[in-house]
Amino acid sequence: QVQLVQSGAEVKKPGASVKVSCKVSGYTLTELSIHWVRQTPGKGLEWMGGFDPEDDGETLYAQKFQGRVTMTEDTSTDTTYIDLSSLKSEDTAVYYCTTAGFDYWGQGTLVTVSS
Amino acid sequence: SSDLTQDPAVSVALGQTVRITCQGDSLRTYYASWCRQKPGQAPVLVLFGKNKRPSGIPDRFSGTTSGDTASLTITGAQAEDEADYYCTSRDSSGNHHVVFGGGTKLTVL
Numbered sequence: 001q002v003q004l005v006q007s008g009a010e011v012k013k014p015g016a017s018v019k020v021s022c023k024v025s026g027y028t029l030t031e032l033s034i035h036w037v038r039q040t041p042g043k044g045l046e047w048m049g050g051f052d053p054e055d056d057g058e059t060l061y062a063q064k065f066q067g068r069v070t071m072t073e074d075t076s077t078d079t080t081y082i083d084l085s086s087l088k089s090e091d092t093a094v095y096y097c098t099t100a101g102f103d104y105w106g107q108g109t110l111v112t113v114s115s
Numbered sequence: 116s117s118d119l120t121q122d123p124a125v126s127v128a129l130g131q132t133v134r135i136t137c138q139g140d141s142l143r144t145y146y147a148s149w150c151r152q153k154p155g156q157a158p159v160l161v162l163f164g165k166n167k168r169p170s171g172i173p174d175r176f177s178g179t180t181s182g183d184t185a186s187l188t189i190t191g192a193q194a195e196d197e198a199d200y201y202c203t204s205r206d207s208s209g210n211h212h213v214v215f216g217g218g219t220k221l222t223v224l
Contacts, residue, residue, distance in 0.1 A: 035213065037158075037215075044199075044201060044215060044216075044217050044218040045150070045152075045158065045201050045203075045215040045218070046215065047203075047212070047213040047214060047215060050213070052211050060210075060211060060212055060213075062212060063212075096157060096158070098158075101148070101160070101163060102148055102150055102158070102160045102163075102203060103160045103163070103169055105157040105158055105159070106157065107157055108157050
């Protein structure tokens with residue numbers, strides 16, 4: 001059984017960066033492809049990017065976030081990270097890590113961007 | 116905007132059958148998956164591939180695809196099925212990117 005446990009809530013000022021972690025258990029990170037999805041208040045789900053083994057093992061990023069988002073992995077701790085820079089108030093959202101098939105989800109991390 | 120289009124809201128009487136649809140060009144090539152999300156909770160996968168249900172999802176959930184439209188059908192809707200439902204698939208550009216529909220709020224009357 002896969003479990004994804006995310007880091008806690010963050011409050012950031014506009015222009016800052018945030019790094020959210022997602023620790024995998026039940027499987028190793030090398031056995032999974034992790035994606036990130038966010039949900040702004042009262043809105044729907046929005047795919048941000050993820051590791052795609054079908055695409056030469058590259059990490060795919062949604063065009064909307066290109067240049068601002070970086071997803072990294074630490075296989076020694078089975079932890080994956082999303083780093084979002086140049087934060088704006090519109091980035092206030094709950095950020096989820098999920099497996100590529102969307103069959104397992106983290107609990108979500110609320111990131112609040114406010115001056 | 117989204118490459119996958121869903122009706123914003125649908126309602127169903129308790130015990131009746133409801134269909135939630137998702138339309139997009141990429142569905143001619145890729146299967147849709149469906150996630151259910153209740154307020155304050157993370158999404159839960161309820162359907163994927165060609166009408167496959169993850170363990171623990173009741174068989175009243177089923178799915179079909181016709182042309183560019185995928186459908187999630189709940190046969191005998193229960194009060195606990197009231198939630199937001201999102202379809203997801205690859206986008207239509209062929210770059211392996213993922214897209215979500217805008218979501219459908221299901222109300223069980």
